[in-house]
Amino acid sequence: MKLPFLPEVASTLGERVDALFAAVALVTGAVALAVVALLVIFALKYRRGSRADRRRAPEAVRLRIERRLEVAWIGIPMLLFSAAFAWAAALYFDHAAPPDGALEIAVVAKQWMWKLQHATGQREIDELHVPVGIPVKLVMTSQDAIHSFYIPAFRLKQDVLPGRYTVLWFTATHAGEYHLFCAEYCGTDHSRMIGRVVALDPAQFQRWLAANNAEPTMAARGEALFGALGCGGCHGPGSAVRAPPLEGLYGRPVALADGRTVTADERYLRDAILLPAKEVVAGYAPVMPSFSGQIPEGDLLDLIAYLKRVT
Ligand code: HEC
């Protein structure tokens, strides 16, 4: 379903958002029309001086009609709105849960540009190349103000926050070029923080990757950083400090010293590096230094890509 005043739609989720929007617009539009129509009809029928029948209906008839009316005006809207809620909730949950095995791309927002890093090493600014028909998961953060990643054709918008990772995923349905906006006022040149998403057929996307592959992969850059920052001095084999091994950590549950158990996702790895005192691993001394302020966001994403890879 495509409404004529909406921008083109080019993602699986976008089509579902439009269908929901059309359904809600239809139902609320029909109710609004009915209310206005009754208003006009009654205003005309019972206008002053009209010869409409104004006698009260007999008590028994009135009670029967009123009860039916009450049941109808409670029951019908409740069913309609519950249906809209269930429909929207299902859509929301799918929107919030990237499928396993999605193609991951890192996004770093800064005043005033989008920096994008592909796992295979390609880097882009204000331009994002993605394959059609394959789920893409964006892991996003900001190195300054709050920004918002907005692709109208995909019906997607997500805040991008400093100090945090937010996630967005989509599957493009048509090859083409689509607008990319920053939808959160982020300073003087906010209005120029625009770019484009280029959706390519998978074969063309592979060709694009190959043609632009001048750099090492994110995980390889992360491995180099792991050495340069001295992480291996504690976490490497045969180190003098007792530090947990990091092999196969990603995605696993981690028991913490305070008794909680958390999953080692991107958020956990980020905090483990920048705020090590926040979540200390059970059975280890809190001796890891904080690397807060020492690792640019892009490098941190490389490091995390490496930690996700070491198995
Ligand atoms: C001085 C030694 C030392 C250095 C240097 C160090 N760490 Fe650690 N790290 C530790 C210790 C000890 C722990 C366990 C206690 C804790 O959680 O703070 C730990 C915990 C971690 C964890 C959580 C592990 C788990 O099993 O959940 C991660 C991830 C991590 N470090 C990554 C790094 C990275 C990346 C670097 C380099 C930027 C680094 N560490 C540098 C000592 C160190």
Ligand SMILES: [Cu+2]
């Ligand atoms: Cu912005």
